[in-house]
Amino acid sequence: MHPSRSSDRHPSPQEIAAALAPALGASRLRLSEPLAPYTTFRIGGPADVLYDATTAGELASAITAARGAGVPVFVLGLGANILVGDLGFRGLVVRNAAREVSDLGGGRVRAESGVLVADLIRHCVAGGWAGLEHYVGIPSTVGGAVWQNLHFLSPAPERARTMFIEEVVESVELLGADGSRSRATRAEMHFGYDVSRLHTSGEVALAVTFALAAGDPATLHRTMQENLSWRGSRHPWLEYHPSAGSVFKKIEGVGAGRLIDQCGLKGHRIGGAQISHIHANIMVNLGGATAADVRALIGLAQRAVSQRFDQFLEPEIGFVGEFAEESAQGTVSS
């Protein structure tokens, strides 16, 4: 099925499922599945077809099958860094639940890309291995973590620098845009702040090998507790106030949140979306927020900061799928 070649009409979920069923199994495909429950924002319309990949092999097969059939495909981790449009996603969403962890010895750990960072931290800390504990409390799969180069501050009390997950990445197993398999070293991943080569290469991370150092369990647990406490006092709680973390990219030396705060926008609300009272770079879903509400709030913050400080707030979160027409008051972009 190559819809763009044959006609302008989108294939129906049933047609997409029929094209993918031989490779993925009809019983494994869910049609018109709402995506909101699979995101930390709890926002987003339906995927035409949703498939849970439970191994790295299934993840690769699903991507390959969709590409072979000309079906647009999106890899979903924990949905912690995306806003899904109210109209949902036309094509196949592959939910990455490939969760195998293997100890390779000497602090080297291989994790399939759907492993939850929380589970991996628990595993490594129990084994006395240091390097991942800094990222405790951040919702992420291993795949999402390498996509965006997960980061947090170095331990208290100094909190001297930003630490990045790349520091403990040894290599990443990749499925290429052409279907080939390869392994990239840390240097070859082109990690940066909020970025890796995955943003532009069309590759999918299948598994990551981490190289960790032996750590003192008491120190690891202390770091975890201090970091969880730091987060708890500065970020809205996901259980009550769903969000996607920081909405805008860091502005070096200034702070996107600080600029929004200085515009008096903390607590500002559009529909069910609100700029958090406790962190101006985080928008929360007060219940029933739509993607249109969030995008309107993003545009409002951008215009206010642009007018007052002549700075552009660039969204950090990814926009996925189709968004309803918005009132053309300006900006957003991805």
Ligand SMILES: Cc1cc2nc3c(=O)[nH]c(=O)nc-3n(C[C@H](O)[C@H](O)[C@H](O)COP(=O)(O)OP(=O)(O)OC[C@H]3O[C@@H](n4cnc5c(N)ncnc54)[C@H](O)[C@@H]3O)c2cc1C
């Ligand atoms: C409350 C809260 C706090 C946060 N705090 C932090 C923080 O302190 N530091 C920080 O860095 N981030 C933070 N974030 C952002 C978020 O946690 C990270 O960006 C995280 O890595 C997203 O992972 P995910 O699995 O949810 O990815 P998703 O949101 O599901 O996907 C994000 C992107 O990654 C792509 N992707 C996912 N898996 C793969 C794969 N296997 N191969 C290729 N591409 C893939 C997706 O296609 C998508 O484009 C926070 C978010 C929240 C909600």
